Amino acid sequence: MGPGPSDVHPRVLSAMARPTVGHLDPTFIGLMDQIKELLQYAFQTSNELTLAVSGPGSAGMETCFVNLLEPGDRVVVCVNGVFGGRMKENVERCGGTALLVEDAWGQEVDPDKVEAALKAHPGVKAVAFVHAETSTGVKSDAMALCEAARRHGALAIVDVVTSIGGIPVMVDAWGADAVYAGSQKCLSCTPGLSPVTFSPRAVEAMRARTGKVQSWFLDLGLVMSYWGGGVKRAYHHTAPVNALYGLHEALLMLKEEGLDRAWARHWTHHLALRDGLEAMGLHFLVAKPHRLPQLNTVFVPDGVDEAAVRSRLLDRHGIELGAGLGALAGKVWRVGLMGQSSTVSNVLLFLTALETILAEMGAPIVVGAAVPAAMAAEHLP
């Protein structure tokens, strides 16, 4: 119940243990084609250039930046948490300039500020933002931000690492151009892969490059000779075969459940958790309309040693929570209800365990109210 990796279903773990075949084996090529289709479903896109980068989410992030940017490019980077800060690093390491639009941690990215930045700096190459900030649990308005980018002729680079599978991610409807995700959050696959998708506009921008991509490993022009359509695949790097078995199975499970139902499940369990935590007297960092159902950031009650609480939860109940990052270190917990971890039993077990531990520590909480509140909320739509 931390910020990911989430619980991995036995079906996915079993898939990981299937015999390894060659990365150019015809049966494996067929599996890659299926993964591409399943990813198009998860991203809600018909983008041809949709694949899983052979590395974790930060490799997916870097894939977007190194393929689109060239030295001297300017990018509006929205920073309202840790991962916006990483985008800035990526832009600068590509030789670009990051024009920061900053919002407080826990606040959504303000589309008006983005619009103002785009007006103030005509000709920027891209707008980059995080849809679901894992460091704070806030959701930003991807549709509005992509529209602002498009109005000013800029590409939209979007981080959906924590959102995909948990809340609506609508790549084509948003008009997003370069989007990267993680395998280990609401998709409940093992960590290590980063699904990405690129719009035709982004592909055109890559074709118009004057210099080579600074990373050989992440150069999509080369990667596509392997992932691209057709039976004849050219070798680029050795794909992480077993990890892709796992991703395939996790995506199949998402398809079987259906995106709508997966989103509803995340929402329902969030409501139960929220009502339980608030009944206990705890407060959320993020304002109600912008909360992520899959990542709930709550303040630690006054006088409580937050690390000791996390240790007891882990040691006694096998429950992992996320700690606060940056300025929020020591001040909040990040409670994940992602993918397979988003269940009623997790909500109830966690509330019971947390209440017991906080009561033992003499924390100023309301005892006995959390579970009834969660149970009452559980049947909400």
Added chain:
Amino acid sequence: MGPGPSDVHPRVLSAMARPTVGHLDPTFIGLMDQIKELLQYAFQTSNELTLAVSGPGSAGMETCFVNLLEPGDRVVVCVNGVFGGRMKENVERCGGTALLVEDAWGQEVDPDKVEAALKAHPGVKAVAFVHAETSTGVKSDAMALCEAARRHGALAIVDVVTSIGGIPVMVDAWGADAVYAGSQKCLSCTPGLSPVTFSPRAVEAMRARTGKVQSWFLDLGLVMSYWGGGVKRAYHHTAPVNALYGLHEALLMLKEEGLDRAWARHWTHHLALRDGLEAMGLHFLVAKPHRLPQLNTVFVPDGVDEAAVRSRLLDRHGIELGAGLGALAGKVWRVGLMGQSSTVSNVLLFLTALETILAEMGAPIVVGAAVPAAMAAEHLP
């Protein structure tokens, strides 16, 4: 029996299917410490900076180059196959200049040419070479090449992707400075991880950098805040937890067998395969003293459709062979005897299957001699 991935032992596959824990979980941190020690054994090094990069071998290669090079640096790059060519690409994408020392595909890197290049270009930052060229099956003299680098004050960057676990890799004895490996060759782990190790001299060179590493994902200064010693690990990226379970198990199996015995096993089975293939009338690309036991490149007999042979081997016997790359496409097969695939039964099955298929095709081979020759060779030391 291709150039990797090799067969993965059920112990490793089962390890991959263990429940995913958090990448900052205390038990997982303990496992990472063990992986580091086991990698030090596999590399034969006491280098403190030894870890597994969260991506395939090409990410490991890039890790070495982006962390050591800065724009304007010159590197002697030895090219005698596909992977030397990739090193050149890496140098250039870091803004460096690659001074090529070229040898024919199938030839070892000539240490005299390297010495001459170092004399002709004083002050180069590094010498980069591939110990075991997977595209040809040739072994180069790592000791001589590292010594040449050191004599001229250059760092030695060494690719041991295909050698580690199959033939002696002696990082400290060689005096190699930046070394990257692959998980899926003679270590017989699943593909997707790249063990790397860096000498104190390399670490010093990284500390002396004036600019940031161009890759955020592969920046070892940041990665080490996670992999570095101590209980308190800082989050950099989400480690591929299950893949690391697999690597841990594969490295344990190597330790249990012992490096000496693993090398001897690869050698013995190579001799059996070699004698069998030569008895059949086939010829090796590489001269005897420079052959890799784990990757045997043999010429396709005249008039034989090599792709049809590979298809029949795969369809009938589940045996995968590697095709020729570059100028060798259509002319050779690459027969792997790597890690768990290096067994007597694989040698005998392959010889029998190949002989049958070639005979069916009317190829000019000696029939009936391969298996007896292999059996006779099998007990050699």
